[in-house]
Amino acid sequence: MPTYPELKLYVAGEWRSTADTIPVLNPANDSVIGALPVARTSDLDDALAAAEHGLKIWSRTAPRARAEIMLRASALLRERNEEVAFAITSELGKPIRQARQEVIRGCEFFEWDAGEAQRTYGHVIPSEPGIRYMTVHQPIGTVAAFSPWNFPMSQPARKIAGALAAGCSVILKAAEETPAGALHIARAFHDAGLPPGVLNLVFGVPSDISGYLIPHDQIRMIAFTGSTVVGRHLTGLASQHGKPVLMELGGHAPVIVCDDVDPHQAGILGATRKVRNAGQVCTSPTRFFVHENIFDRFVDAFATRAAATVTADGIEESTEMGPVANARRVEALTALSEDAVTKGARLLAGGHRIGTKGQFFLPTVLVDVPQNARVMQEEPFGPMAIINRVASLDEAITQANALPYGLAAYGMTHSAANVEEMLNRVEAGNLSINTLEASVAETPFGGVKASGFGREGGQSGLSHYTVIKTLSHRMAL
Ligand SMILES: NC(=O)c1ccc[n+]([C@@H]2O[C@H](COP(=O)([O-])OP(=O)(O)OC[C@H]3O[C@@H](n4cnc5c(N)ncnc54)[C@H](O)[C@@H]3O)[C@@H](O)[C@H]2O)c1
């Protein structure tokens, strides 16, 4: 059986502890599994100095050599999949099979961006004789990155992959609740021969760290994934200091189910995907707008499948859904469910926690939810689905666009005309039809409206980590 790693900061290529620590809990049983060192100001200063040095080396390292180190680190993570997955399940609670998939997904981000590192092409711009205009894409500098607790390995991977592929150095503050995924990444890069200082990993009080790092001249770009409230706060701080940001924020994903699909199959797909990572995914399908012609059959299939979800400690191979991440989520979900029922929603499954040990909240299905229920506006960030009936595609799209969020959106239909209508009108950064998968390494991912700005992954994923420099070269004075 693998063990949970000893938690450390990683600064200037070395592992370090501090006297002040934060306990890390296993949400399946509330036991303390680790003590996370809190970075002191001196650790942050050391990380800044190391990143400055690391940038000098890494930005002048050939893209092919950068890619080789990234691919070596990724290969090590694939070899260590069982150990990393065990750590993720221990600290977050997600089923071990999903934790293994998360590690693979994180590796795919490194592998994709390692390829993109070698394709940051500039242009030669047509000009009059005697002068040449060209552009090159250069690393933006040192990046301050902040990753959330819901994907402890693949979310840090996404940010580190983009920054390192572009030739930047990084100071990553990973989530205090789930630090081990990022720690395993740092370990893999260390073993793969990444020069010291290129990647630095710190933990602590989030506002103290962002408040200290972002204003520093040396930090040239801020990448954040997390709630819209925190993202807006960090965007404000960055803008006060004139710095660009990449913000991947909250979502409240609509799923438009047209009446030309099999309602049973659609309901089962919806319920299965809803409980992935206990619904704690910014792309989680949440508001199902189902055509009235197939509504009852969809609801039956969805609620039956949701209620049958094997909910237990994620370390068991048979578990389909583990606990939610912490007690805050249980409280928030309970309040949202009670509020919806009070306002007239029908509760068909779940709605409450189970057990006295651990943070288990049952898959929850709310049907015919009125507009004034809080859950119609607030991201539940848990295993909670809303299913409402609509009379037309037009009504579904209007409902889908009614919130300030615009991250992932989904449709189920076999009609090309319906797809075209959704593509043209649904306000979202990512629209998926007949699949509830929102993003893969090779496609750009990100939001519109309150869900953030900028794209990670795909061909454009490195653009935020580079700046375009234009050369105007006259052949003679
Ligand atoms: N988009 C996502 O993937 C994602 C991930 C995790 C949480 N969330 C959102 O956050 C909500 C609640 O989660 P929470 O209770 O952990 O919320 P939170 O808003 O307190 O924290 C969210 C994340 O932001 C970080 N953070 C908070 N304040 C920060 C600051 N000043 N500087 C830098 N980082 C900071 C935290 O460490 C955490 O990882 C969820 O309901 C969900 O909407 C979104």
Ligand SMILES: O=S(=O)(O)c1ccc(CO)cc1
């Ligand atoms: O697994 S994904 O749906 O691609 C995904 C997207 C974004 C995030 C950030 O919360 C996590 C997983």
